[in-house]
Amino acid sequence: MFAAAQQQAQPAKKPLHDGHRQVLAAVRDGRTSPNAIREATDYSGRQVYSLLNELVETHGVVRSAGHGQYVLTDNREVAA
Secondary structure: OHHHHHHHHOOOOOOOHHHHHHHHHHHOOOOOOOOHHHHHHHHHHHHHHHHHHHHHHHHEEEEEEOEEEEEEEOOOOHHH
């Protein structure tokens, strides 16, 4: 009963939009720094940081690996 209540209390995740998918594709292709992602996607640095933050905080499909690098997580819920 408690587990069911926890599931219902979780907010629905935002859907991924094209920007999220482009950033995910760049990370999958080995572009792990925001600058490399920016070059691969043609988004501004501010947009890349915003998209990365959403992918980390909201979607949980990317995580910071330290030293300004980002990697995919093992979260299989989101397919881009």
